[in-house]
Amino acid sequence: MVKIRQKRCIITLLPLLGILLLLFGIFQTKIVQDGNLASTSKSILKTLQFAVKVNDERVMLLEPMRDESKLVKVVPVDTLHSQIHVHIQDDHSNGSLLSSEGLLAIKEVSLLRSNTLDKSSKTALIAQHKLDNPTDTFRFQAVNPALHTTPEHSKxxxxxxxxxxxxxxxxxxxxxxxxxVFFQFEPLKLTEWKQEFYPDGIEYLRHLLKCQFDKTPYLVEFYNREPLHRASSKVMNDFPLCNLTESLPKKSRYKVRCPPLETLPLIQTCQKKxxxxxxxxxxxxxxxxxxxxxxxxxxxxxxxxxxxxxxxxxxxxxxxxxxxxxxxxxxxxxxxxxxxxxxxxxxxxxxxxxxxxxxxxxxxxxxxxxxxxxxxxxxxxxxxxxxxxxxxxxxxxxxxxxxxxxxxNMQPGESHYSTxxxxxxxxxxxxxxxxxxxxxxxxxxxxxxxxxxxxxxxxxxxxxxxxxxxxxxxxxxx
Structure with a gap:
């Protein structure tokens, strides 16, 4: 009789436990809208993490930091592990994005006071996405180094x-x-300009080859202040990074009239190539x-x-x-x-x-x-x-x-770096x-x-x- 009563008690408590778990999940879910983190208590901020959909191919994983949200990863949708669910809850879809590989590219930047994400970029973030069990994501990546032993031969x-x-x-x-092809013209010049940030030029080069421009301090500033280096890269002067150079006269070849480059769009463009x-x-x-x-x-x-x-x-x-x-x-x-x-x-x-x-x-x-x-x-x-x-x-x-x-014979004003x-x-x-x-x-x-x-x-x-x-x-x- 005692065992039967215990079973009945457990059965009675199960729905209540389910309701408690659901409420806990609701309180743990946080919506990021237009690139901004909605207000919440600082105690909850310490434990929450978020996912924001950039487009149909990429998801940003976020974790809050103080009163701002700290972007910690830019993740291709098709590289999320099958055990990690990114729930989509926007006006257009409702489901989970699944895949079978580890996470990529780490990035640290404030979304609220960001020089990397301009207003239009923030607005473009479709922001109603939540990552379940984000700590499992990092643990999975840490204990499975074999994930990164197979090169992406197509690239x-x-x-x-x-x-x-x-x-x-x-x-x-x-x-x-x-x-x-994503082409870069002599980016190692930055290591001469900012030697204190680049004691190891090879590690810097490795980040460039992986499109990890979030790990290359002053790279965007370098391209914005060195018109020759930006103008020499076709991809940096074409849509979506720029669509204003077609009407440039030849004499203004290195006077780039494009909007200043920003890190996130540069990463996205590089990764798509x-x-x-x-x-x-x-x-x-x-x-x-x-x-x-x-x-x-x-x-x-x-x-x-x-x-x-x-x-x-x-x-x-x-x-x-x-x-x-x-x-x-x-x-x-x-x-x-x-x-x-x-x-x-x-x-x-x-x-x-x-x-x-x-x-x-x-x-x-x-x-x-x-x-x-x-x-x-x-x-x-x-x-x-x-x-x-x-x-x-x-x-x-x-x-x-x-x-x-x-x-x-080269005429006055013509470039000595002709192609x-x-x-x-x-x-x-x-x-x-x-x-x-x-x-x-x-x-x-x-x-x-x-x-x-x-x-x-x-x-x-x-x-x-x-x-x-x-x-x-x-x-x-x-």
């Missing part, structure tokens, strides 16, 4: 590694013109990329762009204010020797054939690109895994490698701009570099000026 991250004045702006257009490419002239050691190459979340491809160091150096000396001398003396010796030592250091490392670099590295000479851009573009796309050249890239190559696309090239003019034009004695001196410091990269030396003025004799030989290594 390719490409680094163009080279030296200044080696044709990287031209090569970069092979990727910048691709409609599904299928691939990434970053052009680097400030990465001195390819060996330093090993941690990135071994990151299972990054499908890295390295294009090592080289150019005849004699041509590179002479090109630098033609830039006003560059303080590069093409006159015999200590300045010439120091400049050309440093350039070739830097190239040799990377070539020596490549010759050691590190295991982690296999299948991830390709050496490309600028002269080969300039002489046959379409062929080299196809080879580079095959190496990177991007497939066939899209029409946008083919059209750009066609329109920017014609004789009419480049002027014999247009003429194969018949550019690759070996330096030969007719410098005396033999300077060339001979450069060759003394760069003999090993020239030999390895397949560039012929000259001994006489006749050889230097002979238009029928190319100084670019067949490249034995690729």
């Amino acid at each position: 390719i991250q490409i680094l163009i590694v080279t030296n200044r004045r080696s044709g990287s702006s031209f090569l970069g257009q092979f990727f910048n013109q691709h409609p599904d 299928q691939h990434q490419t970053i052009k680097l002239i400030r990465l001195y050691s390819i060996a330093s990329l090993e941690p990135i190459a071994l990151d299972h979340d990054i499908n890295l491809k390295i294009i090592h762009l080289v150019r005849d160091p004699r041509a590179t150096y002479i090109s630098r000396s033609r830039i006003p204010g560059a303080n590069v001398s093409s006159v015999l003396g200590k300045s010439l010796d120091a400049g050309i020797s440093y350039l070739c030592r830097r190239i040799n250091r990377n070539l020596d490392f490549i010759r050691s054939q590190p295991a982690w670099l296999q299948g991830k590295y390709k050496l490309v000479r600028y002269e080969d690109i300039a002489n046959n851009p379409k062929k080299l573009a196809q080879e580079i796309y095959k190496f990177t895994g991007l497939g066939q050249l899209p029409q946008e890239v083919l059209k750009w190559i066609q329109s920017n490698t014609q004789k009419s696309a480049i002027k014999p 247009t090239r003429n194969a018949s003019q550019v690759p070996e034009a330096w030969r007719y701009e410098v005396p033999l004695k300077v060339v001979l001196r450069m060759q003394e410091f760069c003999r090993e570099t020239l030999r390895y990269l397949g560039y012929r030396e000259v001994r006489t003025t006749k050889e230097l000026l002979d238009k029928n004799r190319s100084l670019v030989a067949q490249l034995k290594t690729s």
Whole structure:
């Protein structure tokens, strides 16, 4: 009889327990509207977490912090684990979003006093979403590191590694013109501007390749204050980040008339693109990329762009204010020797054939690109895994490698960082701009570099000026 009474008591209490749990769940549910956290007691704020739908593909996980809401994660809908339910309670849908992977990208920013989310961005947040058991989310991620051991092979991250004045702006257009590539122009310059924030440039580069711009302090400010760097990225000057550049006159090429970039839209745009490419002239050691190459979340491809160091150096000396001398003396010796030592250091490392670099590295000479851009573009796309050249890239190559696309002499006010090239003019034009004695001196410091990269030396003025004799030989290594 006692057992029967106990069972009846338990059965009677079950509905009451259910009501209590429901009420607890209601009090634990908090709605975030138009990017703002609704008011509540500070005691509850310490324990609540929230989810806000950004669009059909992305959800933001939130946790309150003091009187503001602190955005802790930006999560693709299709990367939520199947055991984690994001309940949708807006006017258009009611259900759960489920998937089978871990969480991505951590971000910290105040939604209420945010420079990252402007008013329109906040309003765009469809805000009536709640995350059940958010602590399980973080525990799941922590105890399952295997979630991040499989790379997302469909996404390719490409680094163009080279030296200044080696044709990287031209090569970069092979990727910048691709409609599904997020292209960045020399973001490592920020590490010189804000050295205290970036003691480790490789970790910064890793964040860039993962679209984790929330972890890169001052990156948005950098692009907003450096018009060349923003203007050189097509995606940063197109919708949705900008739709105002079409009417710009050519003389205003670097006067970007776009709204200032903001972090969240930049992250969203980067994540929506299928691939990434970053052009680097400030990465001195390819060996330093090993941690990135071994990151299972990054499908890295390295294009090592080289150019005849004699041509590179002479090109630098033609830039006003560059303080590069093409006159015999200590300045010439120091400049050309440093350039070739830097190239040799990377070539020596490549010759050691590190295991982690296999299948991830390709050496490309600028002269080969300039002489046959379409062929080299196809080879580079095959190496990177991007497939066939899209029409946008083919059209750009066609329109920017014609004789009419480049002027014999640069006019005042024109950029020294032009992306247009003429194969018949550019690759070996330096030969007719410098005396033999300077060339001979450069060759003394760069003999090993020239030999390895397949560039012929000259001994006489006749050889230097002979238009029928190319100084670019067949490249034995690729």
